[in-house]
Amino acid sequence: MSQTSPQKDVVVPFEPSCAPKEVNMNRLIADEMDLARDALESVIAVLCEDNEMIERHHTTLQAIDEISQRHENLARLLRSTRPDEDVASISLDSLRVRLMSARGVVR
Numbered sequence: 001m002s003q004t005s006p007q008k009d010v011v012v013p014f015e016p017s018c019a020p021k022e023v024n025m026n027r028l029i030a031d032e033m034d035l036a037r038d039a040l041e042s043v044i045a046v047l048c049e050d051n052e053m054i055e056r057h058h059t060t061l062q063a064i065d066e067i068s069q070r071h072e073n074l075a076r077l078l079r080s081t082r083p084d085e086d087v088a089s090i091s092l093d094s095l096r097v098r099l100m101s102a103r104g105v106v107r
Contacts, residue, residue, distance in 0.1 A: 026078040026079065027078070027079060029075075029078055030074075030075035030076075030078040030079045031075075033071040033072075033074055033075040033078070034071070034072075034075050036071050037068045037071040037072050037075070040064055040065075040067060040068040040071070041068055043064065044061060044064055044065060044068070047061060048061065066092065066094075069091065069092045069095075070092055070095050073090045073091060073092050073095055073096075074095075077090070084103070087099045087100055087103065087105075088100065088105075
């Protein structure tokens with residue numbers, strides 16, 4: 001639900017006038033999380049073009065990547081028709097463990 005602007009790697013949200021009459025708030029939130037994830041991935045890609053940047057800020061770049069993955073997984077859960085079952089399929093271990101623990105599921 002987004003479009004790429006003429007500038008390289010810049011994603012802009014769709015216009016509200018194009019939004020359907022019946023709005024699923026979870027889907028809208030998931031779409032916004034996807035936009036945030038795309039922006040984070042674009043920043044990481046630019047920063048990783050500089051080897052010195054990677055060497056100096058490797059841990060920070062990994063943290064940004066984890067945030068991006070968290071957004072991706074949460075957006076998928078928000079779109080799910082069975083989020084309670086789909087928690088087990090979260091690819092980011094730390095997030096899956098936290099959500100399953102919060103639900104009282106230990107694996």
